[in-house]
Amino acid sequence: MDELQFALIGAGVSVLLGVIIYNAWQHIKIRRALPRSLPTTELKQKEHIEEIVDEIALLNPVQTSLQPQAYMQCDEAAKEATLSSTSATNSPADPTSHLLTNANRNPKPRSIIDHRIDCIVPLHLSAPIVAEKLIPLAQRLRRAGNKPIFIEGKASANSASWQNLQPGDRYQALCIAVQLANRSGPLNELEFSEFITGAQTLADALDAELECPDMTATVAIARELDAFAAQCDVQLSINATSDGAPWSAQYIQTIATQDGLLLSRDGTRFIKLDAQQNPIFMLQFNNINFLRDDLTFKGGQNITFLFDVPAADEEAFPFRLMCNYATSLSQRIGAHLTDDKQRALSAAELAAIEQQLITLYAKLEAAQIPAGSPLARRLFI
The missing domain is CATH 3.30.1400.10 (ZipA, C-terminal FtsZ-binding domain)
Known part of the structure; x- marks a missing residue:
C-alpha cells in the first residue's frame, strides 16, 4: 500500500470513531434526563380500563x-x-365463536342469542340436520355490515333450550340472529337486508322456511337500543x-x-x-x-x-x-x-x-x- 491508501484508511477510521463517540454521548445525555431508579419497596397489585372525560x-x-x-x-x-x-x-372473541370445532371443548355449549339485543329469526326445518352439514354453511354468515350474526339450534323441537352449534349434534330446529346495535351504531336498513339475504340463502340450502321480520319495526327497535346504550356509554x-x-x-x-x-x-x-x-x-x-x-x-x-x-x-x-x-x-x-x-x-x-x-x-x-x-x-x- 502507498501512503495515500494509508491516509484514506486512517481518515475513515477517524470518522467512524467520531460517529460512535458522538452517539454514545447523546445516549448518555438523554438517559440522564429521563430515567429514575426503581423504588425498592415491594409493588402492590391493583387494576385499569378506558377513556377521557372531564372531572x-x-x-x-x-x-x-x-x-x-x-x-x-x-x-x-x-x-x-x-x-x-x-x-x-375461555372462548375466542370472534363473532362466530359459537361455531365450535372441538366437541370436547364445551360439552354443554351455552346460548349466546338474546332477544334484548338481537333480532332473532326462526328457521323451520323440513327434516333434522346434522351439525357437520350445517356448520360450513353457518361459517359463511359472520357479519351483516358491522353487526355479528349468530346461529343456534335445538336438539328437540319441543325443547326450550337453544345452544351454540357443535360438531356431532343433530338439530330439529334452528334460529339465526343479528345484533341490533353496538358501538358502530344501530342496525340499519342495508345491514338488515344483508342479514336477511344471508339467512334466506342458508334457508334455501337447508330446505327450510324463514320467518322474515318487518324491516321498519326491526330498525326502529335497533335505534331505541342504540339510544339507550348512548346514554350509558x-x-x-x-x-x-x-x-x-x-x-x-x-x-x-x-x-x-x-x-x-x-x-x-x-x-x-x-x-x-x-x-x-x-x-x-x-x-x-x-x-x-x-x-x-x-x-x-x-x-x-x-x-x-x-x-x-x-x-x-x-x-x-x-x-x-x-x-x-x-x-x-x-x-x-x-x-x-x-x-x-x-x-x-x-x-x-x-x-x-x-x-x-x-x-x-x-x-x-x-x-x-x-x-x-x-x-x-x-x-x-
Whole structure:
C-alpha cells in the first residue's frame, strides 16, 4: 500500500470513531434526563380500563352515537389481554365463536342469542340436520355490515333450550340472529337486508322456511337500543402527573409488569384483568408503543388510567380499584392525581364520582343489561 491508501484508511477510521463517540454521548445525555431508579419497596397489585372525560362531566352521556373508537378500544383490550395471559382459557372473541370445532371443548355449549339485543329469526326445518352439514354453511354468515350474526339450534323441537352449534349434534330446529346495535351504531336498513339475504340463502340450502321480520319495526327497535346504550356509554379517566422530572417508558413498563398488568397485543397499553380474564381498567403512557418504540429514549410526565363503565363488572368496584391503584402508584413514583385538564383530583372528588356511577349502574340493571355482563360486553363493543 502507498501512503495515500494509508491516509484514506486512517481518515475513515477517524470518522467512524467520531460517529460512535458522538452517539454514545447523546445516549448518555438523554438517559440522564429521563430515567429514575426503581423504588425498592415491594409493588402492590391493583387494576385499569378506558377513556377521557372531564372531572364532574365524567358522567355526562356520550354525545355521539355509541362512540365507535371508544367501543373498538375496549373490545381490543379484552381480546388482546386475554391472548396475552397465560391463564386465559375461555372462548375466542370472534363473532362466530359459537361455531365450535372441538366437541370436547364445551360439552354443554351455552346460548349466546338474546332477544334484548338481537333480532332473532326462526328457521323451520323440513327434516333434522346434522351439525357437520350445517356448520360450513353457518361459517359463511359472520357479519351483516358491522353487526355479528349468530346461529343456534335445538336438539328437540319441543325443547326450550337453544345452544351454540357443535360438531356431532343433530338439530330439529334452528334460529339465526343479528345484533341490533353496538358501538358502530344501530342496525340499519342495508345491514338488515344483508342479514336477511344471508339467512334466506342458508334457508334455501337447508330446505327450510324463514320467518322474515318487518324491516321498519326491526330498525326502529335497533335505534331505541342504540339510544339507550348512548346514554350509558361512559368512559372515565384519571392521570398520575409527575411531581418532578419525566419518567422513561422503560421505567413505567417495569412497574406495570411487576404490578401484574398485561401488555396488550398491539403494545399500546397495559391491562388489568379480573378473575374471569375480563378487563377492569387500562394504563397508557404518553401514546407510547411498548413493543415498537425505543423505551430508553421515550418518556413523559403523565400516566393515564382508563375505565370503561358498562364493560366492567360493577361488583368488582372497578372505579374504586382504579383510583386505589393510581393513588398507590403515585405515592411510589412521586406523582399526584389530576383530571384531563391537569387539575388536581382530591379523594372527595373521586368518591363523589363513584357515587354518581350508582345511577348509571341502576339504569343498566333496569334494562336487564348489567355492567360487565356478557350482554353488556356485546352491546358495548
